[in-house]
Amino acid sequence: AQSVTQLDSQVPVFEEAPVELRCNYSSSVSVYLFWYVQYPNQGLQLLLKYLSGSTLVKSINGFEAEFNKSQTSFHLRKPSVHISDTAEYFCAVKVIKAAGNKLTFGGGTRVLVKP
Amino acid sequence: KAGVTQTPRYLIKTRGQQVTLSCSPISGHRSVSWYQQTPGQGLQFLFEYFSETQRNKGNFPGRFSGRQFSNSRSEMNVSTLELGDSALYLCASSLEQGRWTEAFFGQGTRLTVV
Numbered sequence: 001a002q003s004v005t006q007l008d009s010q011v012p013v014f015e016e017a018p019v020e021l022r023c024n025y026s027s028s029v030s031v032y033l034f035w036y037v038q039y040p041n042q043g044l045q046l047l048l049k050y051l052s053g054s055t056l057v058k059s060i061n062g063f064e065a066e067f068n069k070s071q072t073s074f075h076l077r078k079p080s081v082h083i084s085d086t087a088e089y090f091c092a093v094k095v096i097k098a099a100g101n102k103l104t105f106g107g108g109t110r111v112l113v114k115p
Numbered sequence: 116k117a118g119v120t121q122t123p124r125y126l127i128k129t130r131g132q133q134v135t136l137s138c139s140p141i142s143g144h145r146s147v148s149w150y151q152q153t154p155g156q157g158l159q160f161l162f163e164y165f166s167e168t169q170r171n172k173g174n175f176p177g178r179f180s181g182r183q184f185s186n187s188r189s190e191m192n193v194s195t196l197e198l199g200d201s202a203l204y205l206c207a208s209s210l211e212q213g214r215w216t217e218a219f220f221g222q223g224t225r226l227t228v229v
Contacts, residue, residue, distance in 0.1 A: 049217075
């Protein structure tokens with residue numbers, strides 16, 4: 001079975017400051033890795049994914065995440081946050097060789113950006 | 116292109132009743148997954164349907180069931196509701212092309228059991 005641990009349940013941060021959200025996973029088989037974002041009263045939106053190749057992946061709105069196989073981590077970073085980044089962020093994994101689209105999620109990290 | 120549509124958005128039911136939630140996937144998407152989101156347990160996978168067949172199932176009691184129709188629309192049913200079933204139920208659809216395709220989520224149905 002797979003499990004995902006997000007080490008921080010809440011992260012308060014000032015506008016224009018950097019932020020890092022930590023994610024560690026456990027799996028006996030290879031997985032794809034994802035970060036999803038959930039704005040208030042909304043569903044989830046895919047922010048980033050790691051499928052293969054370069055271990056550093058970037059989103060169009062300034063987020064990046066680095067896959068570290070030895071540490072089984074996929075931390076999310078942004079060098080300068082905006083008020084609009086206030087949301088809950090979920091790390092997730094999917095077993096590569098498993099049929100279907102079952103995602104296993106971490107507990108989420110709520111980011112509150114303060115002016 | 117319309118997104119994933121879940122109806123109703125909000126629902127209040129009494130303990131012991133049953134409820135049916137609906138999910139209309141993005142046009143052309145054949146895979147539909149359901150998740151339960153609660154403050155205590157987070158996001159948990161319920162089940163996934165593909166071409167009207169259940170392909171994956173999470174660790175939920177038999178009171179939770181689902182089905183998928185030939186047009187890929189899906190419903191989930193919860194019988195004998197318990198207070199702990201109060202949650203946001205999210206549906207996701209995907210295209211199923213290649214090794215991985217993105218799952219697009221609906222806005223969810225918020226179920227309150229009183």
